[in-house]
Amino acid sequence: MPKVSICIPTFNSSKYIFECLNSVKEQTYKDFEVIVTDNDSSDDTLKIVDLFKGLNLKVYKNDQNFGIGKNFNMACSKANGELIKLLPSDDIIYPKSLEESINYFSQYKNISMVMTSKDLINNQSKIIYKNFSSLNTGFYNGKDIAKKILYSGRNPLGEPGYSLIKKESYLKAGGFNENLSFTLDIDLWMRILEHEDIFYINKPLGGFRIHPSSLSTNLNEYKQYQDWIKN
Secondary structure, eight states: OOSEEEEEEESSOTTTHHHHHHHHHTOSOOOEEEEEEEOOOSSSHHHHHGGGGGGTEEEEEOSSOOOHHHHHHHHHHTOOSSEEEEOOTTOEEOTTHHHHHHHHHHHOTTEEEEEEEEEEEOTTSOEEEEEEOSSOSEEEOHHHHHHHHHHHTSOSSOOGGGEEEEHHHHHHHTSOOTTOSTTHHHHHHHHHHTTOEEEEEEEEEEEEEOOTTSGGGOHHHHHHHHHHHHO
16 A cells, blocks of 8 residues: 555646656655546547556546546545645646655654645746745744634645645545636645644745646636635
């Protein structure tokens, strides 16, 4: 049984999935499986995924598009590892992402997640903002971070691709809310933080891609975030 399950939900990801999977292939820590759940893509996503058969790869194709949240949960439900890294198909992780994150679970027995900083990259994979972060390296009490999120109206922890989560913590929190899109990550973080603590690494261990079709550039999604904060 692998220590880590890298879960990659895909949908028409042919433009970026090779680079995403190649970043997984280059990890210095090797005790992982890769799970791809494809949301009924109509492009060459799965043909490109098939090039990475040597990665202890399992591929599942949905017979319809179930939406972002359900596809996220479907990927995580296939995980056999003790730890889950959910990696969006347009993002990348740097070679020591797993190696540098995993050690803190043995140092801090009660943490549920290790989160890291990231670089912001464009659609050509060039860094447009280095070390996008709002926390210092260290241990954080979950409830304190939850309050910081609510009082600031921001997400200091970041996106799923820069988290490493205990599978039992993911399951205990109930997984991702399938009715959400833009806020589904911070919504899960809040449910985990209510009961468990985290460790944060203020060092970029991946690249978060900003491109015209990403959720981060969709102004309509910010209204969902504002409504989520109010609720």
